[in-house]
Amino acid sequence: xxxxxxxxxxxxxxxxxxxxxxxxxxxxxxxxxxxxxxxxxxxxxxxxxxxxxxxxxxxxxxxxxxxxxxxxxxxxxxxxxxxxxxxxxxxxxxxxxx
Amino acid sequence: xxxxxxxxxxxxxxxxxxxxxxxxxxxxxxxxxxxxxxxxxxxxxxxxxxxxxxxxxxxxxxxxxxxxxxxxxxxxxxxxxxxxxxxxxxxxxxxxxxxxxxxxxxxxxxxxxxxxxxxxxxxxxxxxxxxxxxxxxxxxxxxxxxxxxxxxxxxxxxxxxxxxxxxxxxxxxxxxxxxxxxxxxxxxxxxxxxxxxxxxxxxxxxxxxxxxxxxxxxxxxxxxxxxxxxxxxxxxxxxxxxxxxxxxxxxxxxxxxxxxxxxxxxxxxxxxxxxxxxxxxxxxxxxxxxxxxxxxxxxxxxxxxxxxxxxxxxxxxxxxxxxxxxxxxxxxxxxxxxxxxxxxxxxxxxxxxxxxxxxxxxxxxxxxxxxxxxxxxxxxxxxxxxxxxxxxxxxxxxxxxxxxxxxxxxxxxxxxxxxxxxxxxxxxxxxxxxxxxxxxxxxxxxxxxxxxxxxxxxxxxxxxxxxxxxxxxxxxxxxxxxxxxxxxxxxxxxxxxxxxxxxxxxxxxxxxxxxxxxxxxxxxxxxxxxxxxxxxxxxxxxxxxxxxxxxxxxxxxxxxxxxxxxxxxxxxxxxxxxxxx
Numbered sequence: 001x002x003x004x005x006x007x008x009x010x011x012x013x014x015x016x017x018x019x020x021x022x023x024x025x026x027x028x029x030x031x032x033x034x035x036x037x038x039x040x041x042x043x044x045x046x047x048x049x050x051x052x053x054x055x056x057x058x059x060x061x062x063x064x065x066x067x068x069x070x071x072x073x074x075x076x077x078x079x080x081x082x083x084x085x086x087x088x089x090x091x092x093x094x095x096x097x098x
Numbered sequence: 099x100x101x102x103x104x105x106x107x108x109x110x111x112x113x114x115x116x117x118x119x120x121x122x123x124x125x126x127x128x129x130x131x132x133x134x135x136x137x138x139x140x141x142x143x144x145x146x147x148x149x150x151x152x153x154x155x156x157x158x159x160x161x162x163x164x165x166x167x168x169x170x171x172x173x174x175x176x177x178x179x180x181x182x183x184x185x186x187x188x189x190x191x192x193x194x195x196x197x198x199x200x201x202x203x204x205x206x207x208x209x210x211x212x213x214x215x216x217x218x219x220x221x222x223x224x225x226x227x228x229x230x231x232x233x234x235x236x237x238x239x240x241x242x243x244x245x246x247x248x249x250x251x252x253x254x255x256x257x258x259x260x261x262x263x264x265x266x267x268x269x270x271x272x273x274x275x276x277x278x279x280x281x282x283x284x285x286x287x288x289x290x291x292x293x294x295x296x297x298x299x300x301x302x303x304x305x306x307x308x309x310x311x312x313x314x315x316x317x318x319x320x321x322x323x324x325x326x327x328x329x330x331x332x333x334x335x336x337x338x339x340x341x342x343x344x345x346x347x348x349x350x351x352x353x354x355x356x357x358x359x360x361x362x363x364x365x366x367x368x369x370x371x372x373x374x375x376x377x378x379x380x381x382x383x384x385x386x387x388x389x390x391x392x393x394x395x396x397x398x399x400x401x402x403x404x405x406x407x408x409x410x411x412x413x414x415x416x417x418x419x420x421x422x423x424x425x426x427x428x429x430x431x432x433x434x435x436x437x438x439x440x441x442x443x444x445x446x447x448x449x450x451x452x453x454x455x456x457x458x459x460x461x462x463x464x465x466x467x468x469x470x471x472x473x474x475x476x477x478x479x480x481x482x483x484x485x486x487x488x489x490x491x492x493x494x495x496x497x498x499x500x501x502x503x504x505x506x507x508x509x510x511x512x513x514x515x516x517x518x519x520x521x522x523x524x525x526x527x528x529x530x531x532x533x534x535x536x537x538x539x540x541x542x543x544x545x546x547x548x549x550x551x552x553x554x555x556x557x558x559x560x561x562x563x564x565x566x567x568x569x570x571x572x573x574x575x576x577x578x579x580x581x582x583x584x585x586x587x588x589x590x591x592x593x594x595x596x597x598x599x600x601x602x603x604x605x606x607x608x609x610x611x612x613x614x615x616x617x618x619x620x621x622x623x624x625x626x627x628x629x630x631x632x633x634x635x636x637x638x639x640x641x642x643x644x645x646x647x648x649x650x651x652x653x654x655x656x657x658x659x660x661x662x663x664x665x666x667x668x669x670x671x672x673x674x675x676x677x678x679x
Contacts, residue, residue, distance in 0.1 A: 088656030
């Protein structure tokens with residue numbers, strides 16, 4: 001999985017490409033731990049993300065909790081597979097999806 | 099996993115088959131040694147009735163194995179409990195009916211069996227029947243509880259029950275031989291020892307962890323009928339045994355009570371060694387049923403090959419042992435102070451000839467039980483009758499006409515060899531292939547299972563292997579024309595349930611854990627089967643309300659149209675179905 005970060009002031013955009021599964025979710029978690037200091041708003045760009053498992057959902061949930069005390073977190077450009085995962089697990093009600 | 103499972107189940111099934119044979123064997127030894135040749139002949143005349151009790155119990159047990167392996171594979175606990183409740187009710191009613199008929203009418207029954215209306219042999223036969231019939235509820239109950247204990251993975255408790263029964267039978271035999279009516283005492287001792295076995299088994303069935311629940315409300319005549327229907331092939335086998343013993347007794351009666359006593363020794367010892375055959379047959383039936391319900395052609399093939407190897411090795415070892423100890427066994431049952439030399443020599447020779455039939459009998463048992471598990475009921479019944487009665491009775495009749503009683507001893511080896519030959523010819527005629535070619539001997543219908551190219555199988559041993567298996571699954575589905583969305587859903591299910599099993603099941607020591615995954619493409623659905631050898635754990639019903647830790651299972655249950663869990667043969671089995679396209 002490829003992680004591309006773009007920072008604009010206190011807004012961080014993280015674009016993921018590939019699969020967010022058991023093997024790759026620790027990498028995302030490590031990246032977020034390194035990068036969230038001083039960030040008020042977090043945006044995930046899932047344009048090129050084609051697979052997410054529960055391991056990835058846990059990383060998103062942890063990030064969402066962390067950002068809930070700041071300006072928040074948004075998930076954008078979700079494909080059909082990922083959207084269905086969010087719907088089935090109830091994450092569609094928790095996350096801000098655009 | 100199949101190899102280990104076969105070994106475990108074979109040990110348990112063989113030992114459990116001893117529950118009936120051991121009591122009969124111990125009784126034979128005690129009767130021969132302490133009461134003499136006439137008592138031994140009386141025991142032989144009573145045998146068809148003892149076998150009849152065993153036949154009813156075995157029929158129900160076979161029906162339970164077939165019926166409950168299906169309901170367990172479906173995850174239908176209600177139907178399984180209905181089977182359990184109905185089986186217990188059937189045993190209770192039939193055994194009480196048995197007692198009500200045999201005890202008051204034993205005089206007429208003994209006369210019909212050929213022991214005569216009066217005389218010492220007739221009296222001994224009546225006395226033994228009276229004592230043994232009291233134990234009918236327990237001896238039938240023991241046979242019926244065995245498959246439930248095996249399905250629940252209670253092999254150790256089963257072994258303890260068998261051991262307890264054996265020890266108590268020996269002790270009670272020695273005590274009750276002192277009664278003024280010693281043959282009644284021998285029958286009573288067997289009865290009481292079966293009750294001891296039931297008491298040990300009750301430790302599990304009355305415990306909270308028992309997976310089967312008895313309820314009068316769930317007793318169903320329709321279910322009882324179904325159990326008997328499914329067990330009919332087994333009843334053909336038992337009925338054939340009963341008829342065969344009756345015919346052999348009649349033939350040997352013309353040669354004197356020496357010959358009948360010798361046959362009693364041969365059948366008692368032979369049946370004990372034949373527990374290997376019963377064990378092999380039981381494993382074929384139970385595991386064959388599970389593989390058949392999963393349409394697992396590979397599993398069935400592997401099972402038959404493994405069992406055939408065990409059959410040859412165990413049959414050879416048992417045959418050599420039996421041949422070596424035959425003079426000792428004859429002397430043990432018919433000591434010089436209680437029996438004629440002629441009876442001992444006949445028994446010894448008969449046992450040696452009997453030993454030749456153990457390998458072909460084991461091989462026949464595999465095929466017969468696999469055919470029963472794969473719903474080839476008519477074929478199973480035909481094999482039971484031809485192998486169990488027609489061929490051995492014919493061999494005995496033909497050869498006794500010019501070899502006297504020695505010709506009769508050929509009944510077992512001759513009958514089994516001819517049966518195996520006939521089966522091979524039948525398979526060749528039916529399939530056009532050699533019986534040992536591929537899956538020809540399984541005689542499966544052409545549309546059984548899925549084509550190899552529509553099946554993905556993988557064994558997972560560690561967490562590292564999971565993502566790769568998920569990717570392979572997705573690629574497998576895409577190559578078969580599935581949409582990217584469905585392919586990813588299927589891969590997700592594989593990944594999530596594999597992770598769940600490894601994280602929650604692999605962590606508890608013991609033997610090496612493995613998770614077997616099968617992905618099958620059916621015409622109208624995808625089926626994913628997970629099977630692991632961890633401690634019993636139902637992931638479907640263990641989904642806490644709002645606990646985010648259960649995300650993976652919640653995801654899978656949201657994507658799958660059906661999810662079924664069962665615990666059988668000491669394995670966790672989960673089947674998921676997803677829609678295609």
